[in-house]
Amino acid sequence: MLLTLAWRNVWRNRRRSAITLSAIAVGVAALTFVWGFIDGMNREMVANTTRYFAGDMQIHLRGYHEDQTLDLAMTNAAAVLGTVLADPAVAAASVRLEGRALASRGDKSRGVALVGIAPGQEVRVTDLFKAIVAGSPLSATATNGVLIGSRLAEVLRLTVGDELILVGQAYDGSVASSRVPVRGVFETKIDELDGFLAVMPLDAVRDFLAAPGGGTAIALRLKDPGALPAAEARLRMSLGERYEVIGWPTLLPMVVASVRYHEVTGFVVLTIFFIVVAAGVANPVLMAVLERTREFGVMLAVGTSQARLLRVVLYEAILLGLFGLVLGNAVGVGVTMFFQYQGIDFTAFEAGLRTMPGLSDVVYPVARLDRSLMISAVVFGTACLVSLYPAGKAALLEPVTAMRGMAGLSRRARGGGGTAIRLPVFVLVAARNILRNPRRTAITVGGTAFAIVAFVFLFGYYDGFSEQIIDNSTRYLTGHVQVERAGFRQDLSTDLSLGSSDTLLAQLRGAPNVEAAAPRIQAQGIASSTTKSEGILLIGISPEVERKVTFIDRAMVEGAMLRTGDDRSIVVGRKLAETLNLRMGDKVVVMAQAADGELGTAAYRISGIFATESASFDGGIGYVTLSAAQSLLALGTGVSTINVRLADPAALDETVDTLRRHLRGPGLTIVSWPALLPQVDEMVRVIRIMRAIVLVIVFAVTALAVMNTVFMTVAERTREFGVMMALGTSPGAVVRLVIYETFALMTMASLLGYSLGVLLVTYFARRGLDLSRFFEGYVTIPGVTGIAYPRLVVASILGPGIVLFLATILASLYPAWRAARLDPARAIRHA
Amino acid sequence: MNAPDVVVKLEGITKVYRQESVAVHALAGIDLQIRKGDFAVLVGPSGSGKTTLLNLIGGLDSPTSGSIWVAGVEIGRMSRSQLSRLRLRDIGFVFQEFNLIPVLSALENVEFIMLLQGVPPGERRNRSVALLKELGLEGLEHRRPNQLSGGQQQRVAVARAIAAEPIIVLPDEPTANLDSKAGGALMDLMRRLNEEKGVTFVFSTHDPMVVERARRVIRLRDGRIEADELRPT
Structure with missing residues (x-):
């Protein structure tokens, strides 16, 4: 009987039920897909990296x-x-x-x-x-x-x-x-x-x-x-x-790091979804009870026990939750399975994806029963949990007061404060309506503000992370612009040197926006200690000039950076030193293909060790002086590249255009950092896409939740709107009134959300977000360091904020239009 | 409309509602004229059509057939917004449940209509204050509806209805939610407004006390006018 009653109640207010259902379903579907996508990436990474070479396990001598x-x-x-x-x-x-x-x-x-x-x-x-x-x-x-x-x-x-x-x-x-x-x-x-x-x-x-x-x-x-x-x-x-048995997680720490990174990112996103979905579910359930105070009063008056009333309300939430789960799982699992077979083609971002070991162009999400069960259980539990409060409130109603109306649940109006109409009346009415049901307003404002905090923080994090990768990669390795002979970058061949660099350097240093320019030699080589060898990128630098372009000298942890004339010294990264088992002062033999076709060999002593926190720098680069490299590679006075630091990195494209017009030379090309570091550029693009996806889903759920609130406020004030219209308020004025209310809600949510979001970003921008545990082993992304510093980029959070604002206003147009279409005669009789 | 003092005229009015698949004949051929200064009540048992008739006169509903003129203008085929303007300009409503706007104070509720009509702020403020004083609500101007008693709320509703000087005020069961003392006081107040200011009232009611004070009693049964009698003042 109670179940039947709950069932009919669900059907009685179909619109409200539909909104609750869609909030649950959108949340479940989004969660299912996002999780499936992350699982798919992880599965491919593990499967590909183990199946091509590493195997599931390896046995070595201890x-x-x-x-x-x-x-x-x-x-x-x-x-x-x-x-x-x-x-x-x-x-x-x-x-x-x-x-x-x-x-x-x-x-x-x-x-x-x-x-x-x-x-x-x-x-x-x-x-x-x-x-x-x-x-x-x-x-x-x-x-x-x-x-x-x-x-x-x-x-x-x-x-x-x-x-x-x-x-x-x-x-x-x-x-x-x-x-x-x-x-x-x-x-x-x-x-x-x-x-x-x-x-x-x-x-x-x-x-x-x-x-x-x-x-x-x-x-x-x-x-x-x-x-x-x-x-x-x-x-x-x-x-x-005597032997060590090493499973793939230890063999391939970068895969584990990537998987863990995805899982952490995934859990952050999933947690945000859960909370947004919870707010989206709590609201209609709460409203469903509040608007039926009188009905519950009658039920209590005719002898329904409090426990039974509690059960009716809970059953309603359970029924809605179940429907939402069925719908959400159907859509979520359906979409995930579709892409599980079709794959999602990321060919355009292949270089970015390849920074994650084992991933390339197509990602196949995975639909997993355990994930669906977990999502369903958590969302369902949330729906039941949030319904407990209104259910408890309903059960504790005083029958007589409840039958008289909203007493006991609706807030009593504030005392006569002597206020008079100063604001436009509909703005005033809207503002007071917002305060009329503080609980609902708090839920909506809180939920929306949370979504804004989440997106501001995520954007701050992504912006900071992207900028950091770009900044680190350019300032440690490439500078903003590299001048080279066409084709040099493909194989770092010594026969593609620029020849003598004096004229070019003078031209570059005189060009606008060029802060500094340094000549370099870059070549592939192999560095050997007495027991081990490792492939390295050998970089010959002119120490005093290099310091103005890249800042590797600031990352020294032992010894000192090279000085002009230190032709018997080499500076290496900490990880390389560890791999080769080298300490300060130890001898390293470097072999590289020389320009004369011979194999160049030279011995250096380690005079400095740097640590940038980026595994690809610290594990694969050795610096020697320009003259030492010229001698090793038989280049005479030639250099491989000239690397340039710009005064204003944002004006990269204009500067590259200017340089292209002014610098002339056989086969000379001007390369900007996105071309020098394609994986960084594409990583940044992948990050942008990821954050856009997250944003769209969070915003969709938020807009739905706000629309639901507006629907509820309209529904519970049907009679009031009827009266206003009976008194001659035009339909347009009713629409405006509803929109003002949404406007007020969103203004409060935006103020709260942006304030908290900005505070959070500012705090972590100073303190840094230590994610080193998740990034260790991320050797393929140059510039990724352990500590991320979120960064507040007003331009990047403003746009989505305005879009969310407008989207919710648009979402409120439908309930506003419904209010304006009310039949006043019937609305006045609405209980 | 023939006579110059007729403010509302109904001719051959029927109203059929559809409930599920059953047709309910709420009004079955009503001819009626309301004259300026009338203090009339519509009486009859539940379902006799009182509220429907009041809604039709007030432009809240449209007839199934027949014509209605308010202040000489036929309103049967008016659009929603035209009806909205008509209600704003010519009709005053008083509802059984008071139906004040809960988030506005007594004064603001009275001002609300004048604001919609575009009355300048100073003037509407003065008129509202004066009206509330006249209706015995001095000192309660800034209270919200839920801080007023039922009788006080209904007096605010009357003030709101007459503030914009409509040609007719339509109270629907105005005393149904009031005790007899408050109900009697409210009726005396409206009668005084009728006599002193010439405000036209058409009530619907079950309340003998309202009928007692009326000068014209229109009895409805099954959607028809059973009797329409004038009483000596």
């Missing part, structure tokens, strides 16, 4: 993961492989020998990870061979030949059949070199693999590195990837203390 040196190669790899294969959870396993080498062809070179594999075993563990786009995989019996990634092939201008020269440091410390034919080119769309991996038969690498019988890793694939923790524990037991 300590190898931390210190990847040939000293920690397993000499009895075959025996370990046997133990691993005997584990019931292991589907396949493969022995590998890994080392570093400088890969060159002609005058082009690049530091690579050289990996020896047993093709017959490897094909059962990873899908690398399936990613071959030219040539063929290594055959099981192959003794020679190399597979390289598509980017490496592009940079070194190699095709199948060409020969690649590999230079590296052998197990015994000697310099190893070999000439190897390219058998195939693979494309995994993972930059670290496509750009920096060279794969050869195991025995060939053993020969090259002078490590017969050795293996540094055993990669394995599990029958069930979900069984990772159990298999890890079992293998640790069976292999003993």
Whole structure:
């Protein structure tokens, strides 16, 4: 009976029920899709990064993961492989020998990870061979030949059949070199693999590195990837203390960092949605009770117990919640599943997506039952929870006063304050109506203000984050503009130098908006300590001039930045020093392809270590003086690039145009930072799209909630509007009155929301938001540092704020129009 | 309209409502003239058509057939906004439930109509204050409706109805929510306004006290006029 009553009540006010339903449904659908999207990205990242190369797990000699040196190669790899294969959870396993080498062809070179594999075993563990786009995989019996990634092939201008020269440091410390034919080119769309991996038969690498019988890793694939923790524990037991068993989360910390970053971002967004949805649900449920005070009074008067009344109201909320969930899940799961099969094509942002390991062009969201259940449970719980308050209020009503009207629930008007009409009367009426139901006003204003706070903060965070990435990348690495010979950037080839830079420098320094210009040499090289090698970007700088363009000297944590004449010194990042196991004063040997076609080699001592908090800087760059680099690379007085810092970075495009008109030279190009750092540029664009999506959903739910409130205020004042119209108020004036009320609500919400939002952004802009835990391992995004400083960009929050304001005013037009269309004779009789 | 003192004239008025699929004949052929200065009551049992007739005269509703003239103008085919202007200019309403605008004070409620009519602020303020004083509400001008008693609220409603000097005031069961003392006082007040200011009143009522004070009694039954009698003053 009570359920029937609740059911009929739901149907009685269809409009209110429809609004409540849509608030729940939009929220559930949005939550489902956003979560599905994040899950989809994460799943692809994990699947792609593990399936192409890393495998589900790897076995090393203890300590190898931390210190990847040939000293920690397993000499009895075959025996370990046997133990691993005997584990019931292991589907396949493969022995590998890994080392570093400088890969060159002609005058082009690049530091690579050289990996020896047993093709017959490897094909059962990873899908690398399936990613071959030219040539063929290594055959099981192959003794020679190399597979390289598509980017490496592009940079070194190699095709199948060409020969690649590999230079590296052998197990015994000697310099190893070999000439190897390219058998195939693979494309995994993972930059670290496509750009920096060279794969050869195991025995060939053993020969090259002078490590017969050795293996540094055993990669394995599990029958069930979900069984990772159990298999890890079992293998640790069976292999003993001498070996380390490393699952993919440890092998690929950047994937874990990305997944965690997505989850954190996702949870922030989801929490905001939950609260907005909760406010959207609370409002109509509350109103549904308030407007039926008299009816509840009658029910109490005829003997309905308080508990039963409470149940009727709760049942109504439950019914609405259930309908909303069904509808929201149908739409949310439907849309998610549609895109799960279709995929969402982000080809336009490929470079941006590739900054996240394992992601490339198409993202496939995942519909998951557990997610849907969780979203449903939380939204449903919220709906029931928010209905408890009005339900309790209804049950505690005094029947007699309730039957007389709104007593007990509606607020008593304030005392006669002697106010007279000074404001236009409809503005006055609107303002007083807002104060008439403080609870409803508080819910609406609070919910809307929260949405505004959320968007102001998110925008501040994204703006600060984007600006920080741009600022860090340009000020540590590239400057705002780079002058180079056409094509230089593709392979950093030494034969594309600018020649003598004096004239160009003078021209640049005289150009408008140019704050400073510094000549540089940039080349790919390989840096070796006594035990290890690592590919680096070697940068030759003119220290005093460089200081005016980039600020790497401000990031020194040990020693000091180079000075002119320090031609035997090198400054490296902290991570590189750690990888190579180097300290201040230690010797580093750098090899790079020289302009004369020879392999340039030089030894330097570490005179400084910098830390920028960006893994890609700290782990892959070495600075030497301009003259040291010129000597190493046989460039004479030539330089590779001139890097420019602008006085006003916002005037980038105009300055680049001016420079293009004024600077002349054979093949000279002026490149602005978005082209120098495409992944930064696209990351910033991806961020903009993400925040737009978040904004649209939050605003849609907010506008719906405000529209609902306006509907409620109109519905509960039907008689009042009827009276006003009977007295001769025109329909237009009624519409204005309703709009004034929305205006007042939104003004309050905006003032509150913007004030809190601005305070929050300002606070964190000073204090910084320490997200280093989530960004460690984010090596592929230059400029990403651990601490984000949100930034208040008035221009970027003003537009959406105005749009939200107008959207809610527009949303209130419908209830306003309904009010204006009321039949006064019937409205006056409305109870 | 024939006689110059007729302010409202109804000819052959019928009103049929549809409730679900059943047609309800609220009015079944009404011919009636209200003259300037009338102090008339519509009486009859529930469902006899009193409120419907009052709504038609006030331009709140349109007849199914027949014609209605208010101040010489046929209102049956007026648009919503024309009717809205008619109500603003020529009609005053007093409702059974008082129906003051809850967020406005007594004074502001009285001023409201004049404000819609565009009466200058100083003038409408003076007139409202004077009216409230005349109706015995001096000192209560700035109270909100829920701070006034039922009788006081209904007097504010009367003040609001006559403030704009309409040609006719239509109180619908004005005493139904008042005790007999407050009801009697309200009727005396309206009668005084009728006599001293010549305000035309047409009431609908069940209340014998209202009927007692009326000078013209129009009895309705089943949507027809059963009797229309004048009483000596």
